[in-house]
Amino acid sequence: MQPLHIPRKSWLAKTSPLLLAAAVIVVLLPNYSLAASETTKTMLQEFQADAAEPFSASAGLATWNSVANGRSCTSCHTDSVHVDGRHERTGKIIEPMAPSVNPQRLTNRKKINKWFFRNCKWTFGRECTAQEKGDILLWLSQQ
Numbered sequence: 001m002q003p004l005h006i007p008r009k010s011w012l013a014k015t016s017p018l019l020l021a022a023a024v025i026v027v028l029l030p031n032y033s034l035a036a037s038e039t040t041k042t043m044l045q046e047f048q049a050d051a052a053e054p055f056s057a058s059a060g061l062a063t064w065n066s067v068a069n070g071r072s073c074t075s076c077h078t079d080s081v082h083v084d085g086r087h088e089r090t091g092k093i094i095e096p097m098a099p100s101v102n103p104q105r106l107t108n109r110k111k112i113n114k115w116f117f118r119n120c121k122w123t124f125g126r127e128c129t130a131q132e133k134g135d136i137l138l139w140l141s142q143q
């Protein structure tokens with residue numbers, strides 16, 4: 001008579017549930033902290049398709065600081081992206097723009113696009129080009 005064939009337990013079944021849970025956490029955790037850079041990465045790729053030059057953080061900073069008719073991005077976001085800003089017209093506090101101090105920043109593409117549109121219009125009286133948005137986004141993402 002043939003001996004009963006007992007299938008070998010898979011490695012998964014042999015691994016303790018605790019170890020598996022730990023592995024899952026290790027795999028998932030970096031995705032949370034990477035949320036901002038993942039969003040930025042995707043958006044930079046999209047902007048790049050419509051921009052002639054590779055993006056430059058220093059060009060982004062220059063655009064951020066450039067003044068048109070007495071207005072600039074710093075009018076509301078202030079001279080440092082690491083501290084609270086203040087809306088020039090309404091006086092409302094705007095939280096720091098730098099993702100290093102404010103991890104909520106640059107995590108939501110809809111929000112980023114909405115405010116690029118509004119704020120470029122308010123500041124420069126026109127929409128920003130893909131080149132300008134990419135340069136600024138690259139610089140901001142490093143702050």
Ligand code: HEC
Pocket residue numbers: 064072073074075076077087088089094095104105106107108111112115116119120122123124136
């Ligand atoms: C009139 C005031 C004002 C000016 C000037 C301004 N912003 Fe803003 N900006 C805001 C407000 C208000 C928000 C949304 C509130 C918030 O997120 O705290 C915002 C949010 C943003 C965001 C969204 C960031 C995120 O992920 O949360 C971006 C990007 C941005 N601004 C870029 C710019 C750029 C680029 C300029 C210059 C062209 C600029 N802003 C000038 C008021 C301003």
